[in-house]
Amino acid sequence: MTAVGASRITSADQARTAAARLAAEFAGGAARRDAERELPFAEIGQLTASGLLAVTVPAELGGADLPPSAVAEIVRLLAVADPNIAQIPHSHFVYVNLLKLAGSDQQRSRYLTAVLDGAQIANAQSERGGATVAEIATTVAPIEAAQRFRIDGTKYYCTGSLFADTLAVLTRLDDPEGRSGLPPGQYVAFLPANAPGVRIVDDWNGLGQRTTGSGTVVFEGVAVERDQLVPRTAAVDAPTAYGASAQLLHAAIDAGIARGALTAATEFVRDKSRPWFEAGVSRAIDDPLVIQRFGELAVTLAAAESTLTTAGAAVDAAVHDSDLVGDASIAVATAKVLADRAANEISGALFEVSGTRSAAADLNLAHFWRNARTHTLHDPVRWKYQHIGRTVLHGTPPPLNGVI
Structure with missing residues (x-):
């Protein structure tokens, strides 16, 4: 996509209103887009034009500089309507944050001003074939007397890459002789999605999150300048x-x-479900067992949403006080555990409470469960429990690895 200009959002209330409006528009076509794997180019265009993708740009550059809790609320509202659309800008916000934390003044001005004008960033981060997901084989190596660099490698699960103007490519510096003068380590290269040597492949075939544009991106001798490289160390x-x-x-x-x-x-049971004959009622919503189950699900959801709010406040505080980072990570880990549980349990229970009619393929109510099951695979909650438990028992803070 090409940046076409965007509105300016100046407050969290304005952002929430804009997100709620777009969510209402996106909800109606979500099941159909999922069923037909119709990529939401028009919807992402609306999202970009709304100015929501620029809400974390610093105030000195003309942005609203909204806190993480406000961004989480935007994303949550979009996910209620269409989880695919909600996930597409995830890495955009992450790499805007990287620029804020680790970019030079020139890099922040260059890339974040473009974001204000409607540019969108997508990730090219994950790889296959290493012993763990943390191993990075994609290299950035100096060429031409170490004044320029080339990137070579293949990335997978590149969410949003089909919609983006800019790719944030996670690389490791391949410079054993130290020709570049850069310290060894990982660098994120910011480059145009249509740069020579970049090939974006629409091959994502996951059972859920089908329209996120999470395909493969291949880099073959892609030339970048030194000022396109941001060291990841300062952030992680x-x-x-x-x-x-x-x-x-x-x-x-x-x-x-x-x-x-x-x-x-809720809507299905109210409007379409029939009661089980043994319940002795004329409406499904009066079946005491259905009422009981909805109560249980509502409590599960309330716990997830409440801890999300608490975690958002903790992250907001940690942005301004590094001593609070460990507490914020544990709060987010707690929220992630409960949100994972709620998403998978409730999306599965949808059929349990709704009955046989809800399984009709044309309704595609299964997209909630498929999206939940797919998205919650990103980072295992079993390790969230580990970090929480070690903090409780040993008093040790969670690790600094950028994923907690």
């Missing part, structure tokens, strides 16, 4: 709110899916 190897902010948005997506699934179940 120091106590910053970088990881907690990113994880907060994942929890917001899951909480949004849970709310969307419960809303769909």
